[in-house]
Amino acid sequence: MNNKSKTSQRLHVSDISCASCVETIETALKSVPGVDEAHVNFADRTATVSGDVPADILLKAVSDSGYTASIAEDKTESERENKDLAHYKELLKKTVVAGVISLAIVAVTMLGLLPEITTFKGQISWAVVSLLALFVLTYAGGRFFTGALKSFKNHNANMDTLIAIGTGVAWVYSSFVVIFPDAVSEIARHVYFDTATLIITFINLGSALEMRARGKTSEAIKRLIGLQPKTARVLRGGSEVDIPIEQVGMDDIVRVRPGEKIPVDGELVEGSSHVDESMLTGEPIPVSKKVGDEVVGGAVNKSGSFLFKATRIGKDTALSQIIEMVRKAQNTKPEIGRLADKVSSIFVPTVLIIAVLTMLIWFNFGPQPQLTYMLVTTMAVLIIACPCALGLATPISVMVGVGKAAEYGVLIRRGDALQQAGEISTVVLDKTGTITEGKPVLTALEPTRGWSDTELLKIAASVETGSEHPLAEAVVEASKERNIELASIESFEAVSGHGVRAVYQQKTVLLGNRKLMDDNGVKLKSLLERSQELSKLGQTVIFISVGGEVAGLLGISDPIKTDSKEAIQRLQELGIKVVMLTGDNRATAQSVAALVGVDDFIAEVLPQDKADQITKLQKQGEKVAMVGDGINDAPALAGSDVGFAIGTGTDVAIESADITLMRGSLFGVAHAVSISKATLRNIKENLVGAFGYNSLAIPIAAGILFPFTGLLLNPIIAGAAMALSSLTVVTNANRLRWFKP
Amino acid sequence: MEIIINLIGLFLIAFIVWWFWIFKNRSEARVEGSVLEIVVDSGVYEPSVIHAKAGEELTLRFIRKDSNPCSEKVLFDGLDISADLPVGTPLDLTFTPEKKGEFDFTCQMAMYRGKLIVE
Numbered sequence: 001m002n003n004k005s006k007t008s009q010r011l012h013v014s015d016i017s018c019a020s021c022v023e024t025i026e027t028a029l030k031s032v033p034g035v036d037e038a039h040v041n042f043a044d045r046t047a048t049v050s051g052d053v054p055a056d057i058l059l060k061a062v063s064d065s066g067y068t069a070s071i072a073e074d075k076t077e078s079e080r081e082n083k084d085l086a087h088y089k090e091l092l093k094k095t096v097v098a099g100v101i102s103l104a105i106v107a108v109t110m111l112g113l114l115p116e117i118t119t120f121k122g123q124i125s126w127a128v129v130s131l132l133a134l135f136v137l138t139y140a141g142g143r144f145f146t147g148a149l150k151s152f153k154n155h156n157a158n159m160d161t162l163i164a165i166g167t168g169v170a171w172v173y174s175s176f177v178v179i180f181p182d183a184v185s186e187i188a189r190h191v192y193f194d195t196a197t198l199i200i201t202f203i204n205l206g207s208a209l210e211m212r213a214r215g216k217t218s219e220a221i222k223r224l225i226g227l228q229p230k231t232a233r234v235l236r237g238g239s240e241v242d243i244p245i246e247q248v249g250m251d252d253i254v255r256v257r258p259g260e261k262i263p264v265d266g267e268l269v270e271g272s273s274h275v276d277e278s279m280l281t282g283e284p285i286p287v288s289k290k291v292g293d294e295v296v297g298g299a300v301n302k303s304g305s306f307l308f309k310a311t312r313i314g315k316d317t318a319l320s321q322i323i324e325m326v327r328k329a330q331n332t333k334p335e336i337g338r339l340a341d342k343v344s345s346i347f348v349p350t351v352l353i354i355a356v357l358t359m360l361i362w363f364n365f366g367p368q369p370q371l372t373y374m375l376v377t378t379m380a381v382l383i384i385a386c387p388c389a390l391g392l393a394t395p396i397s398v399m400v401g402v403g404k405a406a407e408y409g410v411l412i413r414r415g416d417a418l419q420q421a422g423e424i425s426t427v428v429l430d431k432t433g434t435i436t437e438g439k440p441v442l443t444a445l446e447p448t449r450g451w452s453d454t455e456l457l458k459i460a461a462s463v464e465t466g467s468e469h470p471l472a473e474a475v476v477e478a479s480k481e482r483n484i485e486l487a488s489i490e491s492f493e494a495v496s497g498h499g500v501r502a503v504y505q506q507k508t509v510l511l512g513n514r515k516l517m518d519d520n521g522v523k524l525k526s527l528l529e530r531s532q533e534l535s536k537l538g539q540t541v542i543f544i545s546v547g548g549e550v551a552g553l554l555g556i557s558d559p560i561k562t563d564s565k566e567a568i569q570r571l572q573e574l575g576i577k578v579v580m581l582t583g584d585n586r587a588t589a590q591s592v593a594a595l596v597g598v599d600d601f602i603a604e605v606l607p608q609d610k611a612d613q614i615t616k617l618q619k620q621g622e623k624v625a626m627v628g629d630g631i632n633d634a635p636a637l638a639g640s641d642v643g644f645a646i647g648t649g650t651d652v653a654i655e656s657a658d659i660t661l662m663r664g665s666l667f668g669v670a671h672a673v674s675i676s677k678a679t680l681r682n683i684k685e686n687l688v689g690a691f692g693y694n695s696l697a698i699p700i701a702a703g704i705l706f707p708f709t710g711l712l713l714n715p716i717i718a719g720a721a722m723a724l725s726s727l728t729v730v731t732n733a734n735r736l737r738w739f740k741p
Numbered sequence: 742m743e744i745i746i747n748l749i750g751l752f753l754i755a756f757i758v759w760w761f762w763i764f765k766n767r768s769e770a771r772v773e774g775s776v777l778e779i780v781v782d783s784g785v786y787e788p789s790v791i792h793a794k795a796g797e798e799l800t801l802r803f804i805r806k807d808s809n810p811c812s813e814k815v816l817f818d819g820l821d822i823s824a825d826l827p828v829g830t831p832l833d834l835t836f837t838p839e840k841k842g843e844f845d846f847t848c849q850m851a852m853y854r855g856k857l858i859v860e
Contacts, residue, residue, distance in 0.1 A: 348761075
């Protein structure tokens with residue numbers, strides 16, 4: 001389906017001084033074509049703009065109306081962190097207060113410091129305890145009660161519901177005992193204030209720790225955000241000034257000194273340097289940059305000082321797009337999490353029903369004092385059940401797994417791809433540009449009698465100038481190196497997958513593979529044998545015929561990436577069959593295949609047939625991953641179970657791929673597979689843990705062991721267990737952070 | 742006495758089933774105009790059931806009041822839309838649902854639950 005999703009943009013308008021400015025700025029923004037809505041918030045000095053309009057146009061509109069605006073991107077991130085920290089501290093404070101009061105209540109209860117509850121003095125003392133407990137319940141546990149009530153009104157139930165009922169029942173019953181001690185038989189005359197307050201304490205502590213642990217799960221994205229410098233040194237009015245990065249505008253001239261990070265994307269206009277782009281491309285050696293070269297935000301300037309013109313700012317920089325893609329992927333769920341989602345959607349009402357059934361069973365079949373047993377078991381059931389652990393099991397691991405992958409230059413588009421990548425059995429590698437550098441060079445030039453090297457190359461290069469095929473580039477490049485002047489070509493026609501046909505000096509020129517020659521009745525004679533020899537060396541052979549007579553052949557080879565062989569071996573170690581797919585003839589393919597050690601290869605595949613080859617493998621029951629450049633292979637990538645596009649760092653948004661490899665190395669595929677496997681295993685552990693915990697703990701809390709062992713679960717222990725269970729899930733997911741593929 | 746307690750228990754079970762699963766009249770809203778505000782607080786989206794028209798652009802303005810991390814994300818199942826909600830600052834999510842049907846939107850753990858009905 002075609003969903004155009006866009007979150008609105010937020011601008012920070014620093015100089016709003018009066019409420020009437022709001023109107024001016026809103027009008028200015030709304031008058032920009034494409035803006036659907038603009039809303040200025042005077043209090044936090046921001047403008048929220050929806051519509052498909054580049055940020056720089058919006059900034060200009062605001063500045064034209066007399067105000068200064070910047071993109072309010074990073075502010076929200078630090079704001080969020082501050083708020084999270086504040087919430088964490090609040091939870092800790094509540095834990096301490098609730099804990100101290102709880103311990104005091106436990107002490108007086110256990111040590112029997114208070115008078116008998118049946119006496120008037122006792123009643124008064126216990127009433128004070130009751131009020132203290134009520135304070136804890138409202139101060140530290142108030143949100144459970146409001147949440148439960150709100151959910152209830154919405155015909156919804158969640159964890160709040162369980163905690164509120166569990167602790168609420170304990171407090172109400174205990175207070176009833178305090179007020180009417182005689183209404184309850186002596187053996188059941190017990191109060192549970194300590195239980196209620198301790199449960200609230202544990203759950204608050206659990207939430208605080210969980211929050212801490214959760215913060216760590218998004219560390220990868222924080223690290224990416226951290227790559228971006230906070231300020232930029234921009235030329236303004238002839239001098240260089242440091243400004244916040246949000247205020248950098250399009251076409252601003254930015255100065256970068258040695259050792260500094262490049263703030264936004266742009267084009268170098270003065271000076272030269274070496275730039276470390278390893279965080280984007282994985283290329284460890286700094287890349288030389290001269291005037292006219294593209295520089296990317298986040299990269300580190302290693303040597304010279306230079307000026308560049310900003311061409312992509314704010315959300316549009318490569319780094320921002322990577323961050324956005326990772327963030328989006330972290331929010332998606334793989335198929336494996338669906339069951340947990342289904343279960344958690346009916347979980348709480350089911351637990352409520354189990355609680356009522358527990359109560360009834362103890363009432364009808366339990367020993368005396370029934371009321372005590374009913375209360376203790378029902379409370380334990382309500383408190384121990386933990387929907388959070390179940391709900392968190394999948395997404396929290398996905399968060400960490402997707403982030404981990406990003407650290408290795410593997411951008412996963414969706415959670416589903418993560419699951420698929422972990423389950424693949426066959427990897428199909430496109431040869432050109434994937435196993436090889438994708439930059440072929442001319443390695444053989446052999447004319448037949450009557451032709452010279454130069455003549456042959458001149459015809460070939462003249463014909464190939466019109467072609468976009470990578471092999472053609474090698475021919476043209478070779479002619480440039482030899483300073484051969486190209487001739488004009490009268491007509492040009494590409495014969496898909498076979499070569500090209502052109503007219504040169506009134507003669508038909510054919511340039512292509514053996515099939516093209518055979519189809520046109522060109523006799524290859526002795527060249528055939530030579531071509532077979534070259535093919536065996538891994539060279540792609542192109543024949544040239546002029547006027548129906550063969551004129552010679554060209555051998556072109558594409559150097560294999562230095563680490564392709566090792567990466568393929570790594571994939572095989574992971575139990576994956578590696579297949580190479582190429583348009584080359586069998587002999588060439590075989591030689592490359594042998595050099596890199598793939599399990600199998602499919603040669604002479606036309607570009608349009610690549611997808612069919614994938615389908616064929618799938619029909620054999622294989623889970624197939626396709627790795628290609630994402631442009632020529634788009635249908636094959638889309639048809640495979642998981643499509644990998646090998647990018648070059650800055651082209652993040654390769655739509656046809658499920659996974660984009662920012663770095664050119666095939667190790668990216670192996671990393672993606674092993675991270676996916678590890679994440680999947682982590683999710684499974686979490687799910688088994690969460691399902692197992694709930695399906696064991698609930699019956700035990702209900703007292704299933706009692707008839708055999710006489711054991712009952714103390715609701716306080718239930719509270720601690722429940723607080724621990726979701727913490728365990730988060731901590732387990734955090735283990736993935738240390739995973740090394 | 743025993744019968745009464747048992748009856749109350751059974752009634753409670755029937756009530757739970759009816760209230761949480763059968764009764765459907767949740768807080769509903771129809772998108773009128775272009776923007777619909779959804780308050781995210783105390784475990785609930787308000788409104789939680791949203792009716793929208795297929796092919797028409799809509800903006801859902803999420804106002805998150807709850808600082809509990811559970812409410813941080815909103816995910817639309819089957820629409821490939823998600824967002825991180827900042828506390829206290831409204832966040833607009835604008836999109837055009839093309840396909841008719843019912844789409845759940847939930848927090849990461851599916852405790853906050855809402856439904857987008859595209860007609």
